[in-house]
Amino acid sequence: MQINKLDNVDINLSDGHKYALYDIKCGENIIKYGNPIGHAICDIKKGEHVHTHNTKTNLSGNLEYSYSPTFYDIPSEMTDRTFMGYVRENGDVGIRNEIWIVNTVGCVNKVSEKLADLTGARYFPHPFGCSQLGDDQDITQKVLRGMVNHPNAAGVLVLGLGCENNNIEVFKKVLGEYNPDRVKFLNTQDADDDIAEGVRLIEELKEYASKFERTPVPVSKLRLGLKCGGSDGYSGITANPLVGRLSDKLIAMGGSCVLTEVPEMFGAEHLLMQRCESREVFDKTVSLINDFKDYYTRHNQVIYENPSPGNKKGGITTLEEKSLGCVQKGGLSKVVDVLDYGDVLSKNGLSLLNGPGNDIVAITNLMAAGVHIILFTTGRGTPVGAPVPTVKIATNHSLAERKKSWIDFDASPTLEGKPLTDELFEFVIEVAEGRETRNEENDYREISIFKDGVTL
Numbered sequence: 001m002q003i004n005k006l007d008n009v010d011i012n013l014s015d016g017h018k019y020a021l022y023d024i025k026c027g028e029n030i031i032k033y034g035n036p037i038g039h040a041i042c043d044i045k046k047g048e049h050v051h052t053h054n055t056k057t058n059l060s061g062n063l064e065y066s067y068s069p070t071f072y073d074i075p076s077e078m079t080d081r082t083f084m085g086y087v088r089e090n091g092d093v094g095i096r097n098e099i100w101i102v103n104t105v106g107c108v109n110k111v112s113e114k115l116a117d118l119t120g121a122r123y124f125p126h127p128f129g130c131s132q133l134g135d136d137q138d139i140t141q142k143v144l145r146g147m148v149n150h151p152n153a154a155g156v157l158v159l160g161l162g163c164e165n166n167n168i169e170v171f172k173k174v175l176g177e178y179n180p181d182r183v184k185f186l187n188t189q190d191a192d193d194d195i196a197e198g199v200r201l202i203e204e205l206k207e208y209a210s211k212f213e214r215t216p217v218p219v220s221k222l223r224l225g226l227k228c229g230g231s232d233g234y235s236g237i238t239a240n241p242l243v244g245r246l247s248d249k250l251i252a253m254g255g256s257c258v259l260t261e262v263p264e265m266f267g268a269e270h271l272l273m274q275r276c277e278s279r280e281v282f283d284k285t286v287s288l289i290n291d292f293k294d295y296y297t298r299h300n301q302v303i304y305e306n307p308s309p310g311n312k313k314g315g316i317t318t319l320e321e322k323s324l325g326c327v328q329k330g331g332l333s334k335v336v337d338v339l340d341y342g343d344v345l346s347k348n349g350l351s352l353l354n355g356p357g358n359d360i361v362a363i364t365n366l367m368a369a370g371v372h373i374i375l376f377t378t379g380r381g382t383p384v385g386a387p388v389p390t391v392k393i394a395t396n397h398s399l400a401e402r403k404k405s406w407i408d409f410d411a412s413p414t415l416e417g418k419p420l421t422d423e424l425f426e427f428v429i430e431v432a433e434g435r436e437t438r439n440e441e442n443d444y445r446e447i448s449i450f451k452d453g454v455t456l
Contacts, residue, residue, distance in 0.1 A: 008030065071275065
């Protein structure tokens with residue numbers, strides 16, 4: 001399969017690997033998706049396997065970019081389509097009506113686990129909230145603030161220890177205004193019986209949550225996070241383009257999508273930059289890319305230390321190839337905003353979100369940005385799930401059949417010309433209205449907070 005008429009490789013659909021369409025000279029670029037994914041480090045004969053043994057990345061350090069906007073004609077879809085969601089008192093919309101326990105510090109992880117076992121509330125252990133300095137503590141606080149404010153949580157118990165850097169009184173300053181009926185606080189050092197007090201507070205939150213019922217909500221209120229992990233040679237052919245088409249469809253209806261994994265934009269960033277709706281958004285995107293490259297070089301790491309061993313086994317050779325497949329999840333819509341760690345989605349359309357490609361950190365960042373659902377494409381398979389419903393979309397049929405306990409949707413029929421966009425859209429609506437994803441059925445819900453500094 002030749003993906004783009006400019007390509008000098010085609011894809012063997014039996015394994016997802018690349019083969020030369022004609023003789024490629026040493027030093028010549030390898031072209032896939034119509035763009036360079038690296039260069040040949042030796043002469044490659046027609047029909048030969050093109051992979052890590054004969055191809056090397058073109059990536060280097062920071063680049064200079066020029067703003068040359070190119071927009072695609074994606075007409076708005078005037079629709080009265082709704083889904084059944086929970087409208088909160090502040091006007092936010094949730095798709096779940098859960099009680100969450102949010103820990104200010106890792107020291108109370110086991111307390112929150114015990115409270116969850118006793119009450120049915122959701123808990124999310126993490127090791128942070130103390131012994132952190134500067135940006136690390138700020139990011140921890142902002143991510144936890146995003147959790148507390150997330151509309152999928154009808155009620156939240158903020159659980160602290162009492163002596164941590166991020167103690168409840170300090171965290172309240174970051175949190176800002178809150179509804180005391182919806183958000184309760186407990187310092188475990190202050191309670192003679194912290195378990196009994198925690199159960200009492202959660203029962204109050206359950207009573208508050210019981211007041212909410214599903215009502216019709218415009219589909220324009222829906223917010224989706226876009227993520228890939230365990231990618232393979234099919235990712236950029238089946239699942240990622242499918243998610244891109246769905247993203248464009250939802251945005252055309254007035255909805256919002258968020259694309260993250262900044263290192264997996266390297267080599268494909270120009271495709272996003274040319275779709276930035278303004279010079280301001282373009283400048284923020286340039287900073288997003290170059291600042292993340294600076295993060296690598298500060299730690300004396302090369303920027304192209306990616307793909308992973310699993311990616312390579314699945315047919316992905318260079319970071320450019322991975323990135324060109326990855327950014328397809330963002331479709332062709334305009335880029336309207338760039339978000340930093342802990343920023344909450346505020347504009348309808350496609351936004352870019354700062355953060356690494358690491359699966360658990362990325363889904364945590366997306367959740368903290370306020371997305372209702374994460375669409376997570378995978379070719380190798382992974383059980384990981386976020387606090388919000390995480391739809392696993394298989395790039396190939398074999399994975400969908402083998403790992404039915406992980407996979408929600410099979411994108412492989414797109415190889416046969418089936419677009420599946422409407423089918424995936426309807427599936428997403430079902431999830432928004434209460435259908436459980438595999439990660440919810442398995443209770444696989446995790447968080448991991450980005451850090452880049454000193455731990456005391």
